[in-house]
Amino acid sequence: MAESIEPAIRQFIAQNFMYREGIQSLRDNQSLLEQGLIDSTGVLELVFYLEKTFAITVGDDEVIPENLDSVQQISSYLRRKLTPASQVCVA
Amino acid sequence: MRVEQFLSNSAARYPGKIALVEGQRRCSYRDLDEQVTRFAEVLRARGMQRGDRVVICTENSVETVVAIFGTLRAGGVFSPVNPTTKADKLAFIIGNCRAEVLVTQTRLLDQARDAVAQSPSIRTCIIVDGEAPADLPGAVGLESAAGETPPALPSFDPGIDIDLAMLIYTSGSTGFPKGVMMTHRNIVHAATSISTYLRNTPDDIILSVLPMSFDYGLYQVLMTIKLGMTLIVEKAFVFPQVVLNKLIQEKVTGLPLVPTIAAILLQLQILKPGMFPNLRYITNTAAALPPAHIQRLQELFPTTLIFSMYGLTECKRCTYLEPEQLAAHPSSVGKAIPNSEAWVVNEQGQPCKPGDVGELVIRGGHVMQGYWENQEATDRVLKPGRYPWEKVLYTGDLFRTDQEGYLYFVGRKDDIIKSRGEKVAPKEVENVLYMLEGIREAAVIGVPDPILGMAIKAVVVLADGSAIDAQQVIRHCAGHLEDFMVPKTVEFRSELPKTSTGKIRRSEVQSEALRLTQQ
DSSP: OGGGHHHHHHHHHHHHHOSSSOGGGSOTTOOTTTTTOOOHHHHHHHHHHHHHHHOOOOOGGGOSHHHHSSHHHHHHHHHHHHSGGGSOOOO | OOTHHHHHHHHHHOTTSEEEEETTEEEEHHHHHHHHHHHHHHHHHTTOOTTOEEEEOOOSSHHHHHHHHHHHHTTOEEEEOOTTOOHHHHHHHHHHHTOSEEEEOGGGHHHHHHHHHTOTTOOEEEETTSOOOTTSTTEEEHHHHHHSOOOOOOOOOOOOTTSEEEEEEEOOTTSSOEEEEEEHHHHHHHHHHHHHHTTOOTTOEEEEOSOTTSHHHHHHHHHHHHHTOEEEEOSOOOOHHHHHHHHHHTTOOEEEEOHHHHHHHHHOTTOOTTSOTTOOEEEEOSSOOOHHHHHHHHHHSTTSEEEEEEOOTTTSOOEEOOGGGTTTOTTOOBEEOTTEEEEEEOTTSOBOOTTOOEEEEEEETTSOOEETTOHHHHHHHEEEOSSTTOEEEEEEEEEEEOTTOOEEEEEESSOOEEETTEEEOHHHHHHHHHTSTTEEEEEEEEEEETTTEEEEEEEEEEOTTOOOOHHHHHHHHHTTSOGGGSOSEEEEESOOOBOTTSOBOHHHHHHHHHHHHHO
8 A cells, every 4th residue: 555655646646737747757856836736726636635545634734735745745644644553443 | 106116115215124025035125126126227238118018927926026116117018927828828918919028937938938939029038036048049047137237228217107017918708818008007096096995004914825917916016015015925825724824923914815715714624713813804806705705704804804896907996895894785896996986887878776787887097098909809898988088997797786886796798707716718718629639519618616616617529539538628728728727627518509500509508507506
């Protein structure tokens, strides 16, 4: 599961926010904001996608550049949300 | 008074005061004034003459403000263009006004290159945040250009207040944008009137997330500098939490919104009444705030004045509602702004009785001079007024008044859709759709959306054998249109309703879609 996070994020961004460049030209640490790839409705779509795909809840105060502004940041954020400590053990 | 004097006056009065805040950068009036002088010298050194047009296609930044005032100080006419505008439309605008200078930024160089290749009028291209690439003729980086020793230039008169100051392109039903012409005097009239009713003082601190290429965002800059206020410049409203933090940290007193931004803010769980004690006022325009949202805003911002307003690019702003009247008239956009008149007329041009729907007409010193080199379009909206020397503006919007004279927006006469507070001309989007091989017919409509106001929807009929999907259609549109014009959804049909002469009945597709959403 952990290995498939980055590709899934890149795919989502390429399909929804990038019309010109290919997926390859977006570096993992490149700021989506600075590249002009994301706007306010884009952030909403991204949050919706993350909540739906990874079954998490994104708090208002977590919708910040540190968590969502690059492929790397989104992946790190997701891993933090998905670590075993945050999951309830099912007997 | 000319608009660039806003800056020289404020720089003389408040030299050390912070005019603009952009991220970590704080720019004083003195700094800004110096940068503007250098920008004007760069333009003049490159042959700028009085009245030359300078297209500014950049994101919100200190440099954008410098380019605007620098152009005016050099006697030029500035034309602010949305930075998400793609090459073809940018080239159209440049060609339409035969602009000689393009101001752009590093991130937008691909667009700039394509546009300049199609634009023989461009002599100079100024890159505000980096060096000029070798393959862009006439290009120069602003920093290096400003660092050059200015040549000895003869003393120069930039012009007077009735000179053209700004060309701002607005979408029209024909699918091609038109350049609204505003003189210095027009702008001074509008800026004075608006800052008066907003009760602005030099102590105001405004946070703007609106594009400076949109007159609503542009005037935040102009009014700030006119009064010696402070403006927190944001490129866009992307991360709500960041904006809210800034509202508190910078002790912001004024926040201009459009309904899309209000809708996103109101979805936040963390907003509680009293979080922003310094926020003196919020403004809304570009589209109507749903009454439920107005109420929610009043609950969350109990000590903040809320101004509902209405306007159009052709006169900047028409009406505003005194905040004290909001509770009694929640769906009104108020009355004419100070030193102007607004009234509703019937088909014969006679004033309507209260309750009757008619077209809103505007009179005042803020009304545009016309559309650039488009007499036909100008004559359709500017008509003779009370005196032989004046023209009044027919807005093309349907309104009614109540018994007390408060104005209520009813609808548009044309087919323009408002999405995210921005104008979208269906024909402009359809023209782009037809560029995609495989699309035989297209109708672009608006569908109600809780955040966007109206979302853009493309209803298309594919050519036989074509297999394109929605994703491809949207990507194609994104390559040619500004962000807010790109369809959110695509519907494929086997046919579209037509008139007896074979013309697509877009209005039928539109009303059908509205009916479906009401069910």
